[in-house]
Amino acid sequence: MRRPGFIQGRASLASRCTLAVGGDADYLARASSVDQARDALEWARVQGHPLTILGGGSNCLVADEGLDGLVLQFLPAQRRTLERHGDRVHIGVAAGHDWDRLVDWSVKHGLCGLECLSGIPGLVGAAPMQNIGAYGQQLDNVLEAVTVLDVATGQEERINRDELGLGYRTSHLKTEWAGRFLVLEVEMILRMGAPESPRYGQLQDALSGAREPDLAQVRDAVLKLRRSKSMVYDRKDPNHRSAGSFFMNPRLLDDDLIALEEKLVEQGIDSEALPRYPDGDRWKVPAAWLIEAAGFKKGLERGPVGLSSNHSLALINRGRAQAQDLVNLAREIHQGVAERLGVRLWPEPVFLGFSDSVRELLEANK
Ligand SMILES: Cc1cc2nc3c(=O)[nH]c(=O)nc-3n(C[C@H](O)[C@H](O)[C@H](O)COP(=O)(O)OP(=O)(O)OC[C@H]3O[C@@H](n4cnc5c(N)ncnc54)[C@H](O)[C@@H]3O)c2cc1C
Numbered sequence: 001m002r003r004p005g006f007i008q009g010r011a012s013l014a015s016r017c018t019l020a021v022g023g024d025a026d027y028l029a030r031a032s033s034v035d036q037a038r039d040a041l042e043w044a045r046v047q048g049h050p051l052t053i054l055g056g057g058s059n060c061l062v063a064d065e066g067l068d069g070l071v072l073q074f075l076p077a078q079r080r081t082l083e084r085h086g087d088r089v090h091i092g093v094a095a096g097h098d099w100d101r102l103v104d105w106s107v108k109h110g111l112c113g114l115e116c117l118s119g120i121p122g123l124v125g126a127a128p129m130q131n132i133g134a135y136g137q138q139l140d141n142v143l144e145a146v147t148v149l150d151v152a153t154g155q156e157e158r159i160n161r162d163e164l165g166l167g168y169r170t171s172h173l174k175t176e177w178a179g180r181f182l183v184l185e186v187e188m189i190l191r192m193g194a195p196e197s198p199r200y201g202q203l204q205d206a207l208s209g210a211r212e213p214d215l216a217q218v219r220d221a222v223l224k225l226r227r228s229k230s231m232v233y234d235r236k237d238p239n240h241r242s243a244g245s246f247f248m249n250p251r252l253l254d255d256d257l258i259a260l261e262e263k264l265v266e267q268g269i270d271s272e273a274l275p276r277y278p279d280g281d282r283w284k285v286p287a288a289w290l291i292e293a294a295g296f297k298k299g300l301e302r303g304p305v306g307l308s309s310n311h312s313l314a315l316i317n318r319g320r321a322q323a324q325d326l327v328n329l330a331r332e333i334h335q336g337v338a339e340r341l342g343v344r345l346w347p348e349p350v351f352l353g354f355s356d357s358v359r360e361l362l363e364a365n366k
Pocket of ligand 1: 018052054056057058059060074095120121122123124126129132133134182183184230231232242243244350
């Protein structure tokens with residue numbers, strides 16, 4: 001089977017990922033239709049090439065060795081309205097649609113449910129992978145289903161939200177089904193009308209001047225907050241080469257929380273100052289706070305990598321970093337927080353092309 005014309009040989013991945021590190025892909029397919037995606041998958045299967053799926057590259061860390069085989073980007077970006085029921089609007093959005101353009105569209109059309117997710121980089125197809133969330137909203141609040149292509153069989157399938165194992169920054173697509181499905185379309189149900197009052201403290205403060213903020217005001221406030229933390233992708237910002245939050249917020253059981261408080265006291269830190277939020281039978285504590293308490297401050301520099309000067313949770317490439325520099329810093333922080341505070345942090349981005357060398361980092365919370 002001849003290589004289809006839209007599959008290019010040896011392609012840079014660093015230039016396609018926001019961390020701007022990592023080696024090349026042997027082959028890159030930029031598929032602009034389901035048929036092209038099928039052809040690319042078939043070609044990879046016949047050639048015996050391993051497959052990696054890439055969206056906008058804002059939540060990946062690619063190894064310096066690059067990726068063997070085929071990297072597939074699915075780029076169709078159409079949006080359709082599937083149904084309207086009273087104030088509910090059911091939409092289907094192709095995986096290649098830019099996430100923030102979708103949020104902007106929803107806000108301009110008076111549709112609630114995505115406004116707090118403004119400014120998150122990347123494509124719609126990746127949003128269910130880790131059930132994206134910010135400022136009190138999560139995708140699973142509005143997600144209805146995903147249409148996927150089974151990579152092994154080439155069959156299309158519609159998977160209902162209840163079967164996706166959605167949780168805090170996770171889903172079956174990110175864990176046990178990783179690599180099994182190409183997401184083609186994401187269905188969401190949005191609501192027409194006024195937005196719910198923001199639940200997130202910082203956002204409430206930012207909107208305190210507005211008694212009943214409308215969707216546009218919420219979006220503007222979120223974007224402003226995110227900019228102040230370098231949490232929008234802006235090439236003019238010296239902190240821009242990041243994957244956003246590098247570690248997830250730990251969810252601690254009561255006993256672990258007590259142990260953490262004791263460790264804080266041992267370190268001479270006021271344990272009352274530890275922010276904590278009830279989350280089911282657990283307590284969510286901010287990883288950024290723990291990282292700072294363990295001595296890793298905003299703006300920390302380690303040669304070509306460091307921490308964002310605006311957010312201690314964002315590891316950044318300061319310009320000429322290799323993926324290994326980021327791994328080394330992640331490991332240093334991971335170990336420092338574990339040793340000083342007894343809490344293990346779990347990375348949020350997906351590590352692509354790494355061997356066992358990063359296992360202890362990725363199995364931190366298992
Ligand atoms: C500055 C910044 C701020 C951020 N803020 C947030 C935030 O507030 N909240 C949040 O949740 N995340 C945040 N992120 C992380 C990231 O933007 C999201 O996780 C986003 O959804 C990733 O989209 P992407 O298209 O770039 O995915 P990629 O990074 O390209 O891929 C991520 C994973 O999804 C898989 N994937 C991508 N597309 C598909 C597809 N069509 N089918 C199957 N698998 C696919 C990839 O294989 C990979 O495993 C931030 C990142 C940055 C750089």
